[in-house]
Amino acid sequence: MALFGKPKYTIVKIVKKRSMPNGLWTRCEECGEIIYNKILEENAKVCPKCNFHFTMGAPERINLLIDKDTFIEFDVDLTSCDPLEFKGQKTYKEKLKQEQEATLLREAVITGEGLLEKHKIVIAVTDSRFMMGSMGSAVGEKITRAIEEAISKRLPLVIVSGSGGGARMYEGMLSLMQMAKTSAAINKLQGLGLLFISVLTNPTMAGVMASFASLGDIIIAEPKALIGFTGPRVIEQTIKHKLPEGFQRSEFLLEHGLIDLIIPRKELKSTISKILKYFSNNV
Ligand SMILES: [Zn+2]
Numbered sequence: 284m285a286l287f288g289k290p291k292y293t294i295v296k297i298v299k300k301r302s303m304p305n306g307l308w309t310r311c312e313e314c315g316e317i318i319y320n321k322i323l324e325e326n327a328k329v330c331p332k333c334n335f336h337f338t339m340g341a342p343e344r345i346n347l348l349i350d351k352d353t354f355i356e357f358d359v360d361l362t363s364c365d366p367l368e369f370k371g372q373k374t375y376k377e378k379l380k381q382e383q384e385a386t387l388l389r390e391a392v393i394t395g396e397g398l399l400e401k402h403k404i405v406i407a408v409t410d411s412r413f414m415m416g417s418m419g420s421a422v423g424e425k426i427t428r429a430i431e432e433a434i435s436k437r438l439p440l441v442i443v444s445g446s447g448g449g450a451r452m453y454e455g456m457l458s459l460m461q462m463a464k465t466s467a468a469i470n471k472l473q474g475l476g477l478l479f480i481s482v483l484t485n486p487t488m489a490g491v492m493a494s495f496a497s498l499g500d501i502i503i504a505e506p507k508a509l510i511g512f513t514g515p516r517v518i519e520q521t522i523k524h525k526l527p528e529g530f531q532r533s534e535f536l537l538e539h540g541l542i543d544l545i546i547p548r549k550e551l552k553s554t555i556s557k558i559l560k561y562f563s564n565n566v
Pocket residue numbers: 311312313314315316330331332333334335
């Protein structure tokens with residue numbers, strides 16, 4: 284029998300959640316703050332409360348770094364073919380088409396030349412939204428051609444990496460070969476005394492990090508970006524040790540000498556401009 288005449292059950296009132304209009308608000312992955320999208324765009328996709336840097340697509344990144352109306356894109360139509368005729372849950376061709384439609388990009392990298400605070404540069408930006416920014420033959424070829432363009436025009440090179448995927452498994456060995464190809468081209472550029480600034484954003488991993496992204500004369504990272512080769516879980520399982528706090532984040536890597544600077548997104552353009560100015564005056 285219920286004590287004091289209270290019912291034995293509890294009535295739980297379910298309050299209907301107020302629906303949020305789609306596409307107007309974004310929840311911060313780090314602090315949970317609900318941010319009005321317009322505010323987020325105006326703040327270069329950085330959380331105004333906790334400074335979390337949201338993923339930025341390649342076209343937005345070019346708008347952020349390159350002076351208005353000065354960007355000339357290279358190799359617009361160059362895309363991967365399907366040399367292995369890869370078939371998984373989806374074929375490689377289907378996957379490429381799906382990514383192209385979702386991102387409105389042709390491939391996981393945009394390359395070109397333009398002015399950065401009036402300094403003429405060659406720039407390449409990988410986009411983690413397109414097959415995790417992974418490097419297949421077309422990405423490797425576009426990056427290599429951009430490097431060669433920088434060499435022939437004697438221009439500084441800036442590559443912004445946002446690649447969680449590394450080498451693209453759909454192309455097997457051919458994608459792994461892009462690591463050597465891009466690295467060899469960077470080596471040639473640096474041998475001629477030309478400047479290469481590598482900017483690492485969240486995430487820069489695997490085959491991209493193990494090739495051109497880690498070869499910058501100056502390596503800049505955005506705050507708290509995940510940077511490494513293999514993911515932390517696989518490393519822990521292999522070495523059977525717990526990894527230190529913040530392992531593979533920009534701050535940890537700066538402390539251990541892998542990168543040179545951590546620069547918040549809003550100061551990235553002015554910082555690169557200062558470096559370009561210093562090099563053009565002194566080298
Ligand atoms: Zn936040």
